[in-house]
Amino acid sequence: FTRAEASNTTRVAGRGTGSVQVEVVNSALVPDNHTFELRFRTLFADSIRANVFDLVDLTSDDTLFTNGYDLEGAGSGLVGTGLLPVVSTPNTVSVDSASGFTASSLTNGRLKMAYRNPLPINLKRPGFPEDMTITFSDVPIDTSLRGFGLLRSRPTKFRVTAHTADGDLRMKFYFLDKDNDGTLSLPFPDEFIDVVTYLPNNPIAYETWRVELDTTGQAQRGTLKAPTLGDVYEMKLIYPFENGEVYSFTTTGEFINPAAAQSLAAQEPYVVPNPYVGLASFEAERFAISGRGERRMEFRNLPQNCTIRIFTVRGELVQALHHDGSDFGMVPWDLRSKDNLEIAPGLYLYHVDAGPLGKHIGKFAIIK
Known part of the structure; x- marks a missing residue:
């Protein structure tokens, strides 16, 4: 089976x-x-x-x-x-550790990105969640939004593009540029990019991704070479399952293997204990309860979906048991007849009918 x-x-x-x-x-x-x-x-x-x-x-x-x-x-x-x-x-989208500057980029800088949460991270809107590319240049190629305080609208030597199922989408952003060189050349809090998204039919810009220089290990990489023409940063996301x-x-489906169908002969069912003399070692102990308690013997090595019929030596049916498991297993018996009477000591026959797997006949003894 x-x-x-x-x-x-x-x-x-x-x-x-x-x-x-x-x-x-x-x-x-x-x-x-x-x-x-x-x-x-x-x-x-x-x-x-x-x-x-x-x-x-x-x-x-x-x-x-x-x-x-x-x-x-x-x-x-x-x-x-x-x-x-x-x-x-x-549970949510997150930035993939595979994000980074392309192999052909010359900058020795690193960027880090973190989600900004004016809006729930599980809220879909145009440009979010999508992989994005930040393309740097040596001349202005985009303009940042005007925000509060020092966040002025200014020419930027980079642009941000989200890659959506409907095509690339140019993203708007705030840019804090302390040294006014048009690119990321100073660490936070002096400089950062806040990429924004919008809800449908809503003009309010919501900060979504903060981008800043990651100075970890910069000393080992040498003096920062700020991103410029030829430097491309790929932000990749890890997505949960979506709609x-x-x-x-x-x-x-389950099936009977013809070659294994002879296993009933090779692995014959058997009874334990045989003979049954007074009690079996696996019978539950009786605590603070008078009387003999339940008797028990077990039919073992039974094939899947079989019927066990127990007879007296005169051919009278004593009990019928069923094994409904999907593998070779065991069925216990409480030594009671189909009329719920305790059986008498003596010799008994049992017949295992496993359908296409075959049949088996055995015997056991009950000794008082």
Whole structure:
């Protein structure tokens, strides 16, 4: 007998980071040779991180469940046809450590970026969340916004571009430039860039990403060469699963392996203890309770989905037991008949019927 299996998942759509695995929790319910999709959704149009997912059987064109809620990898979510998706994804976007100046850039400086939170980090809006490029030059190529205090509108020797699904989007920004050279050449708090975003139909600029020089290790890199023409900084993000993210997988149903079907003969069921003399070592001890207590013997090495019938030597049915597990296992018996009477000492026969796996006949003795 071979249990059902689910294949590794494959991304069909989306850019999110996370783990998607599918566990078989009920082998008997898993269909053979079916293709499934996990489709992630947000409950609100302006949310970034997916809130729920649906499990769809593409082969049968059937939605097995909607609103799967476990995106934390707890393994406690919804189950469909014996399949439990185990999904884990970050709670928010974050800056990827792979961000940095391109290999052809000549500056020896480093930048660091941090999210500014006038708006929730899970709120989608034009230009956010998207990977961005800061392109530097030796002449002015853009103009900063006017803000409060020292944040004046000024020509800048850089521009900021977000890479959206609909194409590149030039981003607006505030720029504090203490030495008035038009580029980042001094550390915070003297100089910084605040990239801004806007809500739909709203003219208010919201600081979204703060960009500043990262002076950590600058002494080892030498005197700062401020970013200029030819220097390009790529900011890459790590995304959670978003609306429209899709993963697919296939299943193989449980089956009887013909070569293994002879295992019943090779691994015969047996009874313990045999003979049963007074008691078994695995019977529960009785504390502060009078009487003999429950008797117990066990039928072991039973194949999947079999029936055990116990007979007297005269052929009278004493009891019928069932093993519904999906692997070789054990079934206990309390030495009572189908009429709930304690059986008498003597010799008994048992018959194990495992269907396509075969049959087995054995005997055991009960000694007073």
